[in-house]
């Protein structure tokens with residue numbers, strides 16, 4: 199029977215791309231997002247019968263929502279094997295103008311969301327003796343961000359750290375936990391939130407000269423999700439066009 203993957207933030211952008219890649223590779227996919235209509239539309243497109251794709255309304259800040267998703271997938275498909283913590287919210291914001299409320303919101307979506315998901319599904323995977331968690335971080339979490347806000351960069355730095363902490367905790371239970379750290383990607387959110395002239399400047403700053411490919415990130419998720427990826431854990435795969443080198 200094919201493996202089951204839950205992807206958060208699957209309604210559009212990178213999450214949609216990852217969901218399509220996993221489904222195309224034979225996974226049964228649960229598409230989770232706050233935007234139910236959009237994930238329902240994608241699930242219907244992937245598999246109108248519903249046998250290999252299901253849409254879930256889920257806010258990543260809500261631990262109980264992950265518990266409900268876990269239970270639903272146990273009932274529907276016998277359990278979950280792969281979790282992709284992709285949902286996130288980036289925000290362009292001037293450092294000194296970020297309000298405490300705005301800080302909390304961005305940290306909750308990007309960091310608390312990953313934390314509670316890793317807790318719920320990390321325990322589920324450990325019980326089953328197999329699991330793959332892939333956290334989508336960001337170059338901003340490594341270099342402080344090029345045009346995104348401090349709250350976003352700090353939260354993504356936290357995602358990198360949580361990846362290692364959960365990887366260590368779960369390593370002996372057949373569960374790997376890794377992150378992918380993309381630089382700016384060729385995706386709608388970038389064009390919606392960054393002025394065209396700034397995008398041109400950013401492209402010039404990238405050593406390889408282009409924005410990153412979401413399809414390539416999705417292929418990397420497939421590699422980390424594979425059964426034979428057992429030896430990769432606590433890793434962070436940098437995919438940033440050479441903007442940041444270790």
Ligand SMILES: NC(=O)C1=CN([C@@H]2O[C@H](COP(=O)(O)OP(=O)(O)OC[C@H]3O[C@@H](n4cnc5c(N)ncnc54)[C@H](O)[C@@H]3O)[C@@H](O)[C@H]2O)C=CC1
Nearest residue numbers: 207209210211212232257258284285286336380382383387
């Ligand atoms: N676009 C880029 O250049 C880069 C993106 N990333 C990361 O990749 C991931 C995906 O980014 P994009 O697809 O570009 O963003 P996007 O904004 O296009 O899509 C994000 C998705 O997450 C969903 N979402 C937002 N808040 C949520 C919540 N509380 N609960 C559940 N779902 C929620 C949205 O509804 C949306 O479908 C994010 O974690 C982002 O930080 C990292 C580096 C670069």
Ligand SMILES: CC(C)c1ccc(C(=O)O)c(O)c1O
Nearest residue numbers: 288336338344345382388392
């Ligand atoms: C403003 C640039 C293009 C950008 C956009 C989004 C992210 C991210 O989500 O991490 C970046 O790191 C960026 O540099």
